Amino acid sequence: MAVVAHATPFxxxxxxxxxxxxxxSRLVKWLIIGISLTFFTCFLLLPLVAVFVEAFKKGWEAYLxxxxxxxxxxxxxxxxxxxxxxxxxxxxxxxxxxWAIAKHDxxxxxxxxxxxxxxxxxxxxxxxxxxxxxxxxxxxxxxYLLDHNIRIIFAVxxxxxxxxxxxxxxxxxxxxxxxxxQGRDEEEAALVxxxxxxxxxxxxxLPNIKWGLLYGVILCNARAMGEFGAVSVVSGHIRxxxxxxxLHVEILYNEYQFAAAFxxxxxxxxxxLVTLVLKTVVEWRAGxxxxxxxxx
Amino acid sequence: MGVAKVRRVLPGxxxxxxxxxxxxxxxVLIPLTAVFFKSxxxxxxxxWHVATAPRVMASYRLSFGASLIAAAINVVFxxxxxxxxxxxxxxxxxIVDALVDLPFALPTAVAGIALTALYAPNGWLGGFLEPxxxxxxxxxxxxxxxxxxxxxxxxxxxxxxxxxDLDIEFEEAAASLGASRLQTIRKVVLPALAPALLTGFALAxxxxxxxxGSVIFIAGNMPMVSEITPLIIITKLEQYDYAGATAxxxxxxxxxxxxxxxxxxxxxxxxxSSERTR
Numbered sequence: 045m046a047v048v049a050h051a052t053p054f055x056x057x058x059x060x061x062x063x064x065x066x067x068x069s070r071l072v073k074w075l076i077i078g079i080s081l082t083f084f085t086c087f088l089l090l091p092l093v094a095v096f097v098e099a100f101k102k103g104w105e106a107y108l109x110x111x112x113x114x115x116x117x118x119x120x121x122x123x124x125x126x127x128x129x130x131x132x133x134x135x136x137x138x139x140x141x142x143w144a145i146a147k148h149d150x151x152x153x154x155x156x157x158x159x160x161x162x163x164x165x166x167x168x169x170x171x172x173x174x175x176x177x178x179x180x181x182x183x184x185x186x187x188y189l190l191d192h193n194i195r196i197i198f199a200v201x202x203x204x205x206x207x208x209x210x211x212x213x214x215x216x217x218x219x220x221x222x223x224x225x226q227g228r229d230e231e232e233a234a235l236v237x238x239x240x241x242x243x244x245x246x247x248x249x250l251p252n253i254k255w256g257l258l259y260g261v262i263l264c265n266a267r268a269m270g271e272f273g274a275v276s277v278v279s280g281h282i283r284x285x286x287x288x289x290x291l292h293v294e295i296l297y298n299e300y301q302f303a304a305a306f307x308x309x310x311x312x313x314x315x316x317l318v319t320l321v322l323k324t325v326v327e328w329r330a331g332x333x334x335x336x337x338x339x340x
Numbered sequence: 341m342g343v344a345k346v347r348r349v350l351p352g353x354x355x356x357x358x359x360x361x362x363x364x365x366x367x368v369l370i371p372l373t374a375v376f377f378k379s380x381x382x383x384x385x386x387x388w389h390v391a392t393a394p395r396v397m398a399s400y401r402l403s404f405g406a407s408l409i410a411a412a413i414n415v416v417f418x419x420x421x422x423x424x425x426x427x428x429x430x431x432x433x434x435i436v437d438a439l440v441d442l443p444f445a446l447p448t449a450v451a452g453i454a455l456t457a458l459y460a461p462n463g464w465l466g467g468f469l470e471p472x473x474x475x476x477x478x479x480x481x482x483x484x485x486x487x488x489x490x491x492x493x494x495x496x497x498x499x500x501x502x503x504x505d506l507d508i509e510f511e512e513a514a515a516s517l518g519a520s521r522l523q524t525i526r527k528v529v530l531p532a533l534a535p536a537l538l539t540g541f542a543l544a545x546x547x548x549x550x551x552x553g554s555v556i557f558i559a560g561n562m563p564m565v566s567e568i569t570p571l572i573i574i575t576k577l578e579q580y581d582y583a584g585a586t587a588x589x590x591x592x593x594x595x596x597x598x599x600x601x602x603x604x605x606x607x608x609x610x611x612x613s614s615e616r617t618r
Contacts, residue, residue: 091454140359167550177374241351270447272553316445
């Protein structure tokens with residue numbers, strides 16, 4: 045998934061097709077393309093199209109009404125808030141972790157990388173559950189929080205925490221391989237020339253990792269705004285208060301307000317499309333940046 | 341003369357490591373231990389009783405079975421898709437390439453209701469399958485469809501870079517030594533792709549086992565038939581059975597840890613083998 049990995053230009057296909065040894069017969073070629081595209085259409089393209097078709101089934105006016113409805117707007121605000129807290133925190137974590145891991149040697153490095161990946165392999169439902177066990181009424185801090193009238197579970201802080209948990213690895217796992225590949229020479233040179241640690245980071249490291257960082261931020265943000273399972277466990281589903289956009293989609297859908305559910309869902313689908321476009325642009329820019337040193 | 345001790349040249353190790361460890365501990369590690377502490381309050385017999393109740397066992401069979409089948413289907417079609425994207429030119433390839441990541445970007449709840457609309461008896465695809473006697477939405481088959489959707493990019497994105505880096509000379513050499521195209525694919529190309537395919541399979545499987553959002557809308561959620569394990573946890577939580585929910589969560593967590601270790605080993609193998617074929 046790393047930026048560097050598949051920034052390869054598309055010119056490769058031509059080379060494979062030009063070689064008589066590696067080229068497949070026309071029949072095989074179109075058969076494979078046909079099967080691939082049928083699979084792609086049934087499982088990826090049509091679901092995306094269906095979101096927009098269903099959203100506009102009752103016309104523009106119904107669509108707009110579903111979007112400007114107060115509960116929808118409050119869900120949009122909560123989703124933006126959760127992402128606005130989770131993404132910057134995970135950026136700081138990602139930069140710190142990749143600096144420690146890529147620019148220094150220590151024992152147990154591989155183990156630390158595995159721990160950072162952990163939230164990816166934990167079910168979102170379990171991710172929500174653990175915060176209920178820690179902060180819920182019966183949880184570790186439950187009595188204390190109750191005494192001090194602080195609500196975390198079934199309130200906004202729980203939603204933010206769950207969002208942070210599921211997005212922890214995104215920035216770190218883009219930056220670690222990138223910074224490892226870039227080595228330490230440039231930073232060491234800057235230090236020898238008298239730059240301070242912070243200056244070295246800001247002037248040398250940051251420009252080198254900016255596309256990888258942006259890539260991680262884009263993916264992190266998409267997941268933060270779209271998370272459903274973890275947030276669903278800690279939210280309590282209070283309309284207008286603890287509903288994020290994905291949770292609001294579920295509520296509308298379960299109330300058989302299909303057009304409204306798909307209208308809100310279409311906003312999230314639009315976010316997904318913007319994410320994919322930005323991601324492609326960043327890959328393209330990063331690809332150009334990565335190829336520069338190869339020029340003779 | 342001092343013994344050549346490795347000296348840290350770059351500054352900030354203490355600070356960055358401190359931030360990393362504290363953040364990871366507070367957000368991820370310490371809360372995760374709550375699952376094991378809470379399970380321990382049940383006692384072994386009670387834990388075993390809850391974690392192996394018939395309804396829970398049925399959900400394991402569905403969650404693990406459907407995840408295995410979905411990952412296997414994705415290996416076949418994901419490989420074809422990756423092959424088409426790397427080896428062939430066809431109209432719209434760039435768009436297909438970008439949209440392969442849709443399951444990473446599209447919120448799972450949105451995917452869930454979209455797949456349900458599509459595969460319901462009155463949906464675009466469900467309408468075709470219904471006369472053939474195939475019911476997808478609100479059956480275990482619906483679970484499979486959702487898990488296939490979720491898994492696509494894992495296979496394509498692990499196989500694609502390896503396929504791009506695979507040197508054409510291997511295939512040319514095999515062909516010049518008299519191998520048929522099919523032999524070349526079977527004996528030269530597929531072995532080189534095997535580590536990446538297995539890694540992709542494991543990643544897709546691990547993700548599918550814990551998946552919740554895209555599944556619950558299309559599954560129908562009938563106990564013993566189409567109820568996935570994460571939904572069991574949610575149901576127990578809604579009944580305020582925290583200990584029961586945690587026991588099932590502990591089982592899932594242990595499975596996740598094991599899968600994570602397997603994936604790490606596979607990725608290391610994959611990296612080594614792609615070094616060799618480069």
